Each structure stands twice: as C-alpha cells, then as structure tokens.
Amino acid sequence: MEEHPYSDVLKLHRRRRCCRPGVLTALLALMMTALWAGLLTLLLLWRWDTVQNLKQLEDTAALNISQVSKDLERYKGDQMAGRSQEAQALQTMEEIQAEQRRMKDQDSELSQDLDGLREDLTNLKSQGLNERRAALTSLEKLQEEVSKLWVELRVANARTPKVTPGKMLPPTLLTVPLVPTTMSTTVPATAPATAPTLVSTTAVPLSLSSTPGSMCDTCPEEWVSFQRKCYYFGEGAKRWIQARYACSDLHGRLVSIHSQEEQDFLAKYVNKKGSWIGLRDLNIEGEFVWMDGSTLDYSNWRPGEPNNGGEGEDCVMMLGFGQWNDAFCNTHLEGWMCERLATC
CATH class of the missing domain: 1.20.5 (Single alpha-helices involved in coiled-coils or other helix-helix interfaces)
Incomplete structure (x- = not known):
C-alpha cells in the first residue's frame, strides 16, 4: 500500500494539535x-x-x-x-x-x-x-x-489838817505799798519821834483799764478777739472729736458759750451748714457739759431740741442761723469754733 505524500505533514500537524493544550496548561x-x-x-x-x-x-x-x-x-x-x-x-x-x-x-x-x-x-x-x-x-x-x-x-x-510845830497829829491812814505811786512825805522838823508819818500823794486811783492783764486782747493770727478771749473759726469736714483735737492742736478748745453777747458774736461767724461747739452729754444722757467743765448756764436751743434723735445725738452743733441742735458725734460738719484766752 502506497503512502500519501503528505502523510508526514499531517502526522506532524496532528501531533502539534495534540501537544498544544498541555503546553498552555504548563x-x-x-x-x-x-x-x-x-x-x-x-x-x-x-x-x-x-x-x-x-x-x-x-x-x-x-x-x-x-x-x-x-x-x-x-x-x-x-x-x-x-x-x-x-x-x-x-x-x-x-x-x-x-x-x-x-x-x-x-x-x-x-x-x-x-x-x-x-x-x-x-x-x-x-x-x-x-x-x-x-x-x-x-x-x-x-x-x-x-x-x-x-x-x-x-x-x-x-x-487831814495841816501840821503845826509842837502839835500832835491825829491818827490817819498809813502808806499802802501795794500800788506804785508818786509820793512826797512831809514830816515837821519838830514833830515827836513817835508821831505817825503822814503821806500826801498825787497818784491817780487804779482802774481795771490800768491794771496789768485787765485789757488783754492780743490774739494769734487768724483769731478774732472778743471780751478777752480769742476765737478761731475752722473750716473743713470734721467729726466732733476731730474738731476737738483740731482746737487742741491750735492750743485752744471748742467754744463754751455763757452769755447772749457771746452767742450773738459767734452767730456772725457760724458756718452756713453748721459748726461744732464744745457742748456734749457723752457721760450722762441729758446732762450737758461745756469743754471748760462748767454746766449749762446759758442755752440757745432750737425749738424741740435737744431731742436725742435716734438715741445717739450726744454732741451739740450751732446751726447756720445760730440756734443749737444735738447731733450725732460722727456727723461731718463743715465748721467748728475754737476759743482760747487772749494774751497781753
């Protein structure tokens, strides 16, 4: 039997077709x-x-x-x-x-x-x-x-009759050495040794105006003189105790008023908003005492005063129109009045 000329090619092709899936898989x-x-x-x-x-x-x-x-x-x-x-x-x-x-x-x-x-x-x-x-x-x-x-x-x-020689003088006043005088002593030459000495004087009797210390009216600067006392009218808000110490620092004290004349004088200088004065009843309620230690011998209270309003008005102020009112001591007043004795 004769073989086909393309039989080898076909076999090879078949063989390739048989081997391709394995290669792909690999x-x-x-x-x-x-x-x-x-x-x-x-x-x-x-x-x-x-x-x-x-x-x-x-x-x-x-x-x-x-x-x-x-x-x-x-x-x-x-x-x-x-x-x-x-x-x-x-x-x-x-x-x-x-x-x-x-x-x-x-x-x-x-x-x-x-x-x-x-x-x-x-x-x-x-x-x-x-x-x-x-x-x-x-x-x-x-x-x-x-x-x-x-x-x-x-x-x-x-x-006294004139002295004549050999005549005794009647008793008369002796010289008083208390007051300085200009004296001329007249003693008769024939007067007995036991006769009292007679004095004739041309001295003028003393009066209050000529007595040392009776017309003392000299005050420090900014103080006002009145009736042998000096007054200082302070300004600036102070409580009563502060006003008291302010007067002490000025060698004075809060004023003590004992007469209508002194009241009228002070009323001219009182601060319009009121001024502290030296009257208080701090120790015994209702028993007012001045700074000079004296009791109340003159007063100028406002009607209805003192009333101790609020149970603590123990210090006294002078109102702007002159009358007095008791007030709280811690109240700040714009004015305060001091006094001291005048010097000669």
Whole structure:
C-alpha cells in the first residue's frame, strides 16, 4: 500500500494539535506559580516592613512611656513641692493674720491710751483755763477793792489838817505799798519821834483799764478777739472729736458759750451748714457739759431740741442761723469754733 505524500505533514500537524493544550496548561501553571511567588514575596516584604515599623513604634512608645513616666514623676514632685509651699504659705498667712490681729489689738489699746491722754490733757488745759479765769476774776475784784481803798485814802489825806510845830497829829491812814505811786512825805522838823508819818500823794486811783492783764486782747493770727478771749473759726469736714483735737492742736478748745453777747458774736461767724461747739452729754444722757467743765448756764436751743434723735445725738452743733441742735458725734460738719484766752 502506497503512502500519501503528505502523510508526514499531517502526522506532524496532528501531533502539534495534540501537544498544544498541555503546553498552555504548563505555561498557565508556571505563570500562576510566578504570580503566587510574587505575591508571597510582596507579602513577606510587607510583613517584614510591618514588623520593622512595629519595632520602631514599640521603641518609640517605650521612649515616650519612659519620658511620660519621668514627666509624671517630675510633675508629682512639683505637685508635692507646690503643696509644701502652699502649706508654708498658708502657715505664713496665718502668722501674718495673727500678727495683724495682735497689732490691731495693740493699736486699739494705744488709741484708747492716746484718747485717755488727750482727755487728761484736755481736762488739765480746761482746769488750767478755769483756774486762770478764776484767778483773773479774783484779781479784778482785788483791783476794784484796791481802787476803792485808794479813793478812800485820797479823801482821808485831803481832809487831814495841816501840821503845826509842837502839835500832835491825829491818827490817819498809813502808806499802802501795794500800788506804785508818786509820793512826797512831809514830816515837821519838830514833830515827836513817835508821831505817825503822814503821806500826801498825787497818784491817780487804779482802774481795771490800768491794771496789768485787765485789757488783754492780743490774739494769734487768724483769731478774732472778743471780751478777752480769742476765737478761731475752722473750716473743713470734721467729726466732733476731730474738731476737738483740731482746737487742741491750735492750743485752744471748742467754744463754751455763757452769755447772749457771746452767742450773738459767734452767730456772725457760724458756718452756713453748721459748726461744732464744745457742748456734749457723752457721760450722762441729758446732762450737758461745756469743754471748760462748767454746766449749762446759758442755752440757745432750737425749738424741740435737744431731742436725742435716734438715741445717739450726744454732741451739740450751732446751726447756720445760730440756734443749737444735738447731733450725732460722727456727723461731718463743715465748721467748728475754737476759743482760747487772749494774751497781753
């Protein structure tokens, strides 16, 4: 049997057709293997990189935790130090407050002592002024008596008969050495040794105007003279006790009014909003006493006053129109009146 000339080609073609699916399968398997290998490699690389990052994060976290621990310990130390400083500050504050309370107590005691001393000083000044006033009054009375005595002496000398030699003189007044005079003594040459000495004088009898101290009207600057006293009219808001000490600083005291003439004089200078005067009933309610220690012997109360309104009006003010009113001692008045004795 004769073979076909193309039989070999056909066989080869058939053989190729039979081998092509296996090759494709192998190639596909190879590609899949390579793909999986690549994926596995990438996965391994990703895992390694992740592990490295995790290690870095772990190291960083450890460092941060260590730093945070240190910061926390430092913060706790600072907090403890702050608490200690706070406790020390509180203790210091308590000590300061205790010292302030002690100083306030001492200040209160010193203020009381100072007020007592000022009160005693004021009383001494008032007593001295009263004694001086009493002495001046006594001196004036004595001067009047001396003046009367001199008048009687001049009358007696005028009626004395002339002296003749060998004749005894009748009894007459002797020389009074209390008052300075211009004297001429006339004694007869033949008069007995036991005869009293006669005096003829040309002296003028003393009067209050010529007696030392009777016309003392000299006052310091800005003080006003009236009836042998000096008056100062202060201005500026003050309470009664402040006005009292202001007068004391000026070597005076709040005014004491004992006559209508003095009241009329002071009413000319009273502040329109009222002025403090030296009358008060601080010790016994209703028993008003002047700064000179005298009781109320003259008054010019406003109708209905004093009424102790509010149960605490213990100091007296002169209203702008001159009448008096009892008021609270802590009230700030714009005016206050001081007095002191005039000098010669």
